[in-house]
Amino acid sequence: MTGLLEVRALSxxxxxxxxxxxxxxDLPEGMVVGLIGPNGAGKTSLFNCLTGSYRPQxxxxxxxxxxxxxLPTHRRAALGIARTWQNLGVVGGLTVADNVLLARxxxxxxxxxxxxLGLPGTGRRERxxxxxxxxxxxxxxxxxxxxxxxxxxxxGIQKRCDLAMALATDPELLLLDEPSSGMGPEExxxxxxxxxxxxxxxxxxVLMIEHHVPLVVAICDYVYVLNVGxxxxxxxxxxxxxxxxxxxxYLGEPDGAA
Amino acid sequence: xxxxxxxRSPATIAPAPPTLAVPLPLAGLLARAVVAGLVAxxxxxxxxxxxxxxxxxxxxxxIYAVIGLSVNVLTGxxxxxxxGHQAFVGIGAFTSAYLSFRLAAGFPVAVLxxxxxxxxxxxxxxxxxxxxxxxxxxxxxxxxxxxxxTTLFNWRAFTGGGAGAEAPRPALVGTDLRYSYxxxxxxxxxxxxxxxxxxxxxxxxxxxxRGDERVAATLGxxxxxxxxxxxxxxxxxxxxxxxxxxxxxxVVQALDFDFQIALVWxxxxxxxxxxxxxxxxxxxxxxxxxxxxxPELLTASPVQPPFLNEAVYHVLPPFVAVxxxxxxxxxxxxxxxxxxxxxxxxxxxxxxxxxxxxxxxxDGG
Numbered sequence: 283m284t285g286l287l288e289v290r291a292l293s294x295x296x297x298x299x300x301x302x303x304x305x306x307x308d309l310p311e312g313m314v315v316g317l318i319g320p321n322g323a324g325k326t327s328l329f330n331c332l333t334g335s336y337r338p339q340x341x342x343x344x345x346x347x348x349x350x351x352x353l354p355t356h357r358r359a360a361l362g363i364a365r366t367w368q369n370l371g372v373v374g375g376l377t378v379a380d381n382v383l384l385a386r387x388x389x390x391x392x393x394x395x396x397x398x399l400g401l402p403g404t405g406r407r408e409r410x411x412x413x414x415x416x417x418x419x420x421x422x423x424x425x426x427x428x429x430x431x432x433x434x435x436x437x438g439i440q441k442r443c444d445l446a447m448a449l450a451t452d453p454e455l456l457l458l459d460e461p462s463s464g465m466g467p468e469e470x471x472x473x474x475x476x477x478x479x480x481x482x483x484x485x486x487x488v489l490m491i492e493h494h495v496p497l498v499v500a501i502c503d504y505v506y507v508l509n510v511g512x513x514x515x516x517x518x519x520x521x522x523x524x525x526x527x528x529x530x531x532y533l534g535e536p537d538g539a540a
Numbered sequence: 541x542x543x544x545x546x547x548r549s550p551a552t553i554a555p556a557p558p559t560l561a562v563p564l565p566l567a568g569l570l571a572r573a574v575v576a577g578l579v580a581x582x583x584x585x586x587x588x589x590x591x592x593x594x595x596x597x598x599x600x601x602x603i604y605a606v607i608g609l610s611v612n613v614l615t616g617x618x619x620x621x622x623x624g625h626q627a628f629v630g631i632g633a634f635t636s637a638y639l640s641f642r643l644a645a646g647f648p649v650a651v652l653x654x655x656x657x658x659x660x661x662x663x664x665x666x667x668x669x670x671x672x673x674x675x676x677x678x679x680x681x682x683x684x685x686x687x688x689x690t691t692l693f694n695w696r697a698f699t700g701g702g703a704g705a706e707a708p709r710p711a712l713v714g715t716d717l718r719y720s721y722x723x724x725x726x727x728x729x730x731x732x733x734x735x736x737x738x739x740x741x742x743x744x745x746x747x748x749x750r751g752d753e754r755v756a757a758t759l760g761x762x763x764x765x766x767x768x769x770x771x772x773x774x775x776x777x778x779x780x781x782x783x784x785x786x787x788x789x790x791v792v793q794a795l796d797f798d799f800q801i802a803l804v805w806x807x808x809x810x811x812x813x814x815x816x817x818x819x820x821x822x823x824x825x826x827x828x829x830x831x832x833x834x835p836e837l838l839t840a841s842p843v844q845p846p847f848l849n850e851a852v853y854h855v856l857p858p859f860v861a862v863x864x865x866x867x868x869x870x871x872x873x874x875x876x877x878x879x880x881x882x883x884x885x886x887x888x889x890x891x892x893x894x895x896x897x898x899x900x901x902x903d904g905g
Binding site for chain 1: 733740744748752762
């Protein structure tokens with residue numbers, strides 16, 4: 283199994299605050315990996331370092347063996363790194379279909395100026411992009427909401443739209459930031475089925491931040507535990523659940539030092 | 541003229557409203573065709589009937605509309621503020637005047653080079669402004685405009701100093717009638733360009749970039765590239781409008797491009813409704829005509845209030861602009877475009893009234 287993503291000694295500071303401290307992480311291709319840890323552990327910051335939104339002071343990020351630490355975010359997206367957002371990356375006021383269409387940006391197949399001038403071929407590509415969009419919508423059962431403004435829809439549907447946008451970029455690595463937050467157990471269960479299907483059919487590699495333990499246990503092959511910027515533990519989900527350090531970090535030290 | 545008759549909703553880039561799936565009855569189709577025809581006629585016929593004065597005013601209104609659409613590209617589409625637009629319009633005007641009068645270049649060459657110069661200057665500002673936003677961007681663009689105004693526009697060899705630069709019109713568009721049609725034709729082209737922009741890749745990149753730059757970048761949008769594109773495109777249109785203005789007035793001076801005028805241009809784009817083509821065009825025409833028509837109307841009115849006189853009438857337009865801006869921000873944040881929304885929907889084949897409230901248009905840039 284080849285490593286899709288390799289993170290080595292990643293450290294991020296904001297002023298005097300050590301957000302990430304020498305984090306190592308490996309994502310073998312095709313695996314679904316969980317990233318858990320208490321609030322403020324640095325999980326979302328790690329995502330931001332992987333996508334290039336944050337520039338860590340130290341450490342490297344390798345994607346398919348290539349050092350991408352210096353690449354800007356949009357170049358990493360072009361390599362196939364996509365993410366969803368804890369508080370949604372959808373554009374309010376636009377319909378679900380238009381949001382997904384936005385996300386096909388890098389597959390437009392024509393230069394922005396060519397589109398502006400209406401050069402031959404751009405019209406055909408636009409029709410194809412709309413077909414791609416419908417395909418993604420069908421895949422995530424969003425067809426019935428296609429023409430609805432996204433901000434008027436239930437939170438769960440908005441989250442699915444956010445996921446659809448990430449998928450529309452044709453990623454190889456999908457970073458999911460709390461995909462089940464705001465969902466009931468029923469919805470979370472369904473999400474788990476969808477994600478399992480996605481990774482199975484599209485052969486995606488997934489790294490997901492998730493608090494909902496049953497979901498992590500159900501679909502993750504491997505779990506990393508982050509606590510105050512450091513890796514606390516890693517391993518298979520069932521073993522991680524029993525890990526004394528993890529239990530302590532989540533539930534407080536036995537001696538009462540929360 | 542279809543773009544003028546049926547501008548699309550400012551906030552959406554929907555391919556087509558779902559209502560289009562049901563074919564309209566013939567009567568409905570006919571009614572819409574008649575309205576679209578009337579709008580086209582309202583634009584195209586008046587220059588023929590009007591005298592020279594109104595032909596000039598129509599030309600100026602069209603030039604202002606191009607400026608309004610230029611501000612709209614930057615502020616409406618890309619969400620970047622510019623309080624220094626007089627720099628781009630001015631450089632276009634002086635470049636075109638210099639090329640056509642001093643260097644005896646052909647009119648199309650002068651105008652195109654002027655547009656390119658506007659684009660280049662805006663590109664320079666864009667490069668400087670890439671990393672700042674909001675209030676600081678406003679300050680930088682303001683300083684940029686003021687600097688251009690006091691240095692570039694007072695460079696005697698280029699602008700003729702206080703006497704101004706001559707900008708002759710070629711014979712083909714020498715009359716006020718022909719010049720007004722030229723300006724309307726250019727406005728038509730710019731409207732077409734904006735329509736293409738919104739419907740294609742670049743327009744969508746602007747939508748997501750305006751919302752959240754980090755989200756845009758993770759979707760593969762080159763944020764700095766597209767911001768720069770917005771500056772360059774906006775500068776291109778501003779330079780183009782400047783060239784048209786130069787040959788409209790036939791003498792251009794640094795005084796034509798002062799700071800106040802740049803504020804009026806921002807106000808007219810906001811009052812028109814950012815991202816609403818029809819709204820921006822209407823509001824721009826209104827602000828183009830206001831300084832001449834308002835004093836005229838008041839002076840001609842039979843009742844003259846004792847505390848008002850002709851001198852006061854001439855300082856009223858900025859006051860009207862400010863009042864309109866406040867009314868827009870408080871009552872109709874989407875500007876004229878928001879008011880036009882039902883008409884637009886009807887022209888596109890929908891109903892005049894719907895249960896759903898209008899989508900939010902302007903977010904104030």
